[in-house]
Amino acid sequence: MDAGPIGAHKLSRWQLFTYGQLVVPMAVIGLPLAIYIPPFYSGTLGLSLTAVGFVMMLARLSDVVIDPFIGRWSDRTHTRWGRRRPWIVAGVIVMAISSIMLFVPQMEVSNAYLLIWIAAIYLGYTLIEIPYGAWGAELSEDYHERNRITGSRQIFMLIGLLIAITVPIVASVMTGGGGEKSAASREAMAWLGWLTAGMLPICLILLLSSIGEPKVGYSTPISFTDGMRIAMRNGPLRIVLLATILGALAGSINAGVAVLFFEKVAQLGPSSSILIFVLFFAGVLGSPFWVNIGGRIGKHKGIGVAGFISLFAFAFVPVIIYLVKPAYPGAVFPAMLVITLIQGFTIGAAPILGQSILADVCDLDTIKSGEQRTAFLFAFLAMVRKIFEAVGVGIALPILGWVGFNPQSSTNSSVSLFTLTAMYCLVPLVLWVISTTVIWQYPITHERQARLRAALDRRILRRAARLE
Known part of the structure; x- marks a missing residue:
């Protein structure tokens, strides 16, 4: 077909x-x-x-x-x-x-x-x-x-x-x-x-x-070395790459200690699994909204808006732990549930609009390199993401061990519990803010993408004419 x-x-x-x-x-x-x-x-x-x-x-x-x-x-x-x-x-x-x-x-x-x-x-x-x-x-x-x-x-x-x-x-x-x-x-x-x-x-x-x-309309193979050199000169790709690195580090550090945070700091017990389910369920409900928003205000701005909404909510986690929990321990789960609902509603924005952005970047790369190599660019970005996801876990867990945190103990020191909170919330929060700010600078708008496609289509037609 x-x-x-x-x-x-x-x-x-x-x-x-x-x-x-x-x-x-x-x-x-x-x-x-x-x-x-x-x-x-x-x-x-x-x-x-x-x-x-x-x-x-x-x-x-x-x-x-x-x-x-x-x-x-x-x-x-x-x-x-x-x-x-x-x-x-x-x-x-x-x-x-x-x-x-x-x-x-x-x-x-x-x-x-x-x-x-x-x-x-x-x-x-x-x-x-x-x-x-x-x-x-x-x-x-x-x-x-x-x-x-x-x-x-x-x-x-x-x-x-x-x-x-x-x-x-x-x-x-x-x-x-x-x-x-x-x-x-x-x-x-x-x-x-x-x-x-x-x-x-x-x-x-x-x-x-x-x-x-789709048919391949325009592709002239180039060497791996030349291809990497052209890719690294691609300004929009560099922005996506930097935002991906920062986001992967933040997400990995956060996810790597999330279970420990829920158990040892928030002390939610089995209720933590409800938060995970709510996160993904709210993501399903919110995804169509971000598809629409990305088309209206631009993909990169859609990611930025979603990111800043999510991060604003996530910034209240330390407030809940250090102010709400000592005075009203029963309010911790409802408060975390509200934060999770907000984060869940926005969780789809970056994967949806980010992958769509990468498709636009591939158009620019095809013009610059002469080879249609969409899968290679997707793979390259996936490789970078996986590397920094591994780095994130490699940073968070050794730091917890260094400050004396013991996952089998019920009496960890205040310093180790604060460090766990920092690894779950504060460090990822800073990285996510920088990542969101970086992607806000992404330059390919709807109008520019239309011009890129028109230029690429003209090259395809000229190449087809030469081959006839």
């Missing part, structure tokens, strides 16, 4: 649905990889927690290294089925098999077993994620339509995260645990594994049967 030239038509609601829904199984398995695999393989299956952490780090590093290669190879793939679809099909096969092997182990596990299958599932994820993101960026040349495409993807991503949170609870109840079994039990992990493996081929068929790939 051939979609024809980029931007030849506006995607129907069904096409938006079938494009976005592929991320549901990816989100269903993606969240457990981060929060359930360590307790599952250490607590339930008996491996050393230290060894599990080391294995996961090795697997993640292998994933980071391969990102740019997958992007570059996808850009230069030419088959009768397109450039992106063969890679996505391969990724679905790899991910479906490895999700079963990782979450429903059929034999006695070892460190080597974990390394093989977690590396495989990361590989499958990358084989899908990079070509899939590039495909979405190429589906339209229109400034507003790109917001609709990335908005669809983000809504389904949040739905997948909600499913990932809910499934272990349902599995515990359905298997006789009454909701008391660990979220990392064999039963819960098996449900996640089989659900992912079952959903992936169904979602793939829906995608392939409804969405075609």
